[in-house]
Amino acid sequence: xxxxxxxxxxxxxxxxxxxxxxxxxxxxxxxxxxxxxxxxxxxxxxxxxxxxxxxxxxxxxxxxxxxxxxxxxxxxxxxxxxxxxxxxxxxxxxxxxxxxxxxxxxxxxxxxxxxxxxxxxxxxxxxxxxxxxxxxxxxxxxxxxxxxxxxxxxxxxxxxxxxxxxxxxxxxxxxxxxxxxxxxxxxxxxxxxxxxxxxxxxxxxxxxxxxxxxxxxxxxxxxxxxxxxxxxxxxxxxxxxxxxxxxxxxxxxxxxxxxxxxxxxxxxxxxxxxxxxxxxxxxxxxxxxxxxx
Amino acid sequence: xxxxxxxxxxxxxxxxxxxxxxxxxxxxxxxxxxxxxxxxxxxxxxxxxxxxxxxxxxxxxxxxxxxxxxxxxxxxxxxxxxxxxxxxxxxxxxxxxxxxxxxxxxxxxxxxxxxxxxxxxxxxxxxxxxxxxxxxxxxxxxxxxxxxxxxxxxxxxxxxxxxxxxxxxxxxxxxxxxxxxxxxxxxxxxxxxxxxxxxxxxxxxxxxxxxxxxxxxxxxxxxxxxxxxxxxxxxxxxxxxxxxxxxxxxxxxxxxxxxxxxxxxxxxxxxxxxxxxxxxxxxxxxxxxxxxxxxxxxxxxxxxxxxx
Numbered sequence: 001x002x003x004x005x006x007x008x009x010x011x012x013x014x015x016x017x018x019x020x021x022x023x024x025x026x027x028x029x030x031x032x033x034x035x036x037x038x039x040x041x042x043x044x045x046x047x048x049x050x051x052x053x054x055x056x057x058x059x060x061x062x063x064x065x066x067x068x069x070x071x072x073x074x075x076x077x078x079x080x081x082x083x084x085x086x087x088x089x090x091x092x093x094x095x096x097x098x099x100x101x102x103x104x105x106x107x108x109x110x111x112x113x114x115x116x117x118x119x120x121x122x123x124x125x126x127x128x129x130x131x132x133x134x135x136x137x138x139x140x141x142x143x144x145x146x147x148x149x150x151x152x153x154x155x156x157x158x159x160x161x162x163x164x165x166x167x168x169x170x171x172x173x174x175x176x177x178x179x180x181x182x183x184x185x186x187x188x189x190x191x192x193x194x195x196x197x198x199x200x201x202x203x204x205x206x207x208x209x210x211x212x213x214x215x216x217x218x219x220x221x222x223x224x225x226x227x228x229x230x231x232x233x234x235x236x237x238x239x240x241x242x243x244x245x246x247x248x249x250x251x252x253x254x255x256x257x258x259x260x261x262x263x264x265x266x267x268x269x270x271x272x273x274x275x276x277x278x279x280x281x282x283x284x285x286x287x288x289x290x291x292x293x
Numbered sequence: 294x295x296x297x298x299x300x301x302x303x304x305x306x307x308x309x310x311x312x313x314x315x316x317x318x319x320x321x322x323x324x325x326x327x328x329x330x331x332x333x334x335x336x337x338x339x340x341x342x343x344x345x346x347x348x349x350x351x352x353x354x355x356x357x358x359x360x361x362x363x364x365x366x367x368x369x370x371x372x373x374x375x376x377x378x379x380x381x382x383x384x385x386x387x388x389x390x391x392x393x394x395x396x397x398x399x400x401x402x403x404x405x406x407x408x409x410x411x412x413x414x415x416x417x418x419x420x421x422x423x424x425x426x427x428x429x430x431x432x433x434x435x436x437x438x439x440x441x442x443x444x445x446x447x448x449x450x451x452x453x454x455x456x457x458x459x460x461x462x463x464x465x466x467x468x469x470x471x472x473x474x475x476x477x478x479x480x481x482x483x484x485x486x487x488x489x490x491x492x493x494x495x496x497x498x499x500x501x502x503x504x505x506x507x508x509x510x511x512x513x514x515x516x517x518x519x520x521x522x523x524x525x526x527x528x529x530x531x532x533x534x535x536x537x538x539x540x541x542x543x544x545x546x547x548x549x550x551x552x553x554x555x556x557x558x559x560x561x562x563x564x565x566x567x568x569x570x571x572x573x574x575x576x577x578x579x580x581x582x583x584x585x586x587x588x589x590x591x592x593x594x595x596x597x598x599x600x601x
Binding site for chain 2: 011032034035
C-alpha cells in the first residue's frame, strides 16, 4: 500500500484500508441506487415495472416514456407533457440568475472597497434574509403580486427569486473581493478612475471563479425551487418542479411509473449537467464563501 | 461621508473643493447598494412585519385587520395537528442533522486517506445535492413503496419475509423523510468537512505522531477540534434546511399517511391557503421564524464581528 505515501501523517494498514474502501463503496452504492434504478426503469415498458423486478435490466428498451414525459403526458388538465414547463423554468431562471449575480457583484464591490458607516450591519440584514423560512413572507407576497398584477407571471417569480438570492450572491462576491488588493483600486482612483470604471477594468476581469459559483448556486436553487412556484405561478409560468409534482401525484388512471421517472430525470438534467461540468469549481468556491478557515 | 478607501490626502482635496463630480463619486456606492437594500427592506422585513401583524388578527380567507391579541397562538398551541408537526420537526431535524454530520464527517475522513478513485467517488457522494427535493421524493417514494419497490424486489429474489413498509406506516413514515433527506444532503456536508481537513497543517500532525500519538488520538485530539468552523457551518446550514423542509415532504409522503409526516412548513401552507385559517397560518410562520432567529442571529453576529 504505497499509496499512503510519506507526505501524510496519518498512515493506515492493509486491513484498515480494505475496510475504508468497503465502506466508501457501500455509500457510493447508497447514493447511486435510487437515481440509478429510476434511470434504468425509465426505459422499460410499464408491464416490466409493475410485473417485474426494479433492479432487473430492461428486456425491451424503449424511449417511449421519455417522449411521453416530454411531449404528451397529462399535466393537470392538459396533455402537453413537461416541455412547456421546462421552458417556463428556463425563462424564469435565466433572468433571475443574471440579475441576482450582477447585483451581488456590485454589492460585494461596494461592501468591501467603498465601505461606509454601518455597512456590516446592512450586510447582516441582507444575509439574514436568505435564511428566513419563506413561509413568513408567503401571505404578503401573494397579496403584493396580486395587487401589482404580477401574480402568476414569470416576472413575478423572477422578482421573488432575485430578492431571496441577493444575500447569497452578495456574500460570495463580498468574501471574494475582500482579499483583492485594495492598493490597486486606490492607485486607479488617484489616476482618476471612477466607481464603475474601477469595477469594470480591475475587479470584473478577475471575477471569473466567483461568477461561476454564484451562477451555479443561483441556478440550482432557483431551478429546484418548489414552494414559490407552487404558491405564485399559474399555468403559463409554472416551473418544471411544480409540473413534475403534478405529473407524479396525479391520481387518475394507471400510474405510468416509467413516464414519471423519465420526467423526474428531465427535471434533474439541467442541474446535474451543471454539476458534472462545473461542480469542482462550485465546491471550491462554496468553501471559500461559507466556511471560514 | 468617510470612505475607507480614500487616501487622506485625496480626501482633504475633495473637502477643499467639494465639486459636483467628487460628491457624485461619493454617493455612487450607496446608490448602487440601495436597490438591493430597498428590495430586502420591503419584501423581507416589511413582509415579516406584515405577517407578524396578521398573526394577531382574525384573518381567514383574506387578510383582515380585526385585532384578536394572542388568540391565534393559543389556538395554535392547542391544535393536535400542530403538535404532530412540531414533534415531527424535532425528530426529523435532530436525526437529519446528526446523521448528515456523522456520515459527512466519516466519508470525509475516509476519503482523506489518499483513496484511489477519490475523484470518482466525490461526485457520486455529492450529486444528490444538485437534485430538486421533488425529484428526490419521486425516486424514494417509489423505491420505498412496498408493492413495487425494495420490498417487492426482495420478495421476487426469494426473501419472502422481508418487510420494509415504513412509508405506509404511521409510526415510521417520518423516518423515510429522514432517509431521503440524509441521502440528499450528507454528501454536501462531506464536501465541507473535506475542505476543512485539507486545510489542516500536516507538520503539526507529524510532530504529534513523533511523540507517539495513534491515528485515533490524532483525529480526536488534533484534527476534529480544528474542524470546528466546518461543524458550525454544517449545523447552521442543516438546521435551516430542516426547518424550511417543505418540498420533500410534499413529494415523498404528502404529509401522510394521515397526518403522520406533517411538518410546520406543510402545516402553515395548508392552514393558510386551503383551510382559510390565515391568522393561525401566520402565527405558525412566526414560530418558524423565531426558531430560525434563535439559531441564525448569534451565528451571523459572531461571523460578521470576527470578519472586521
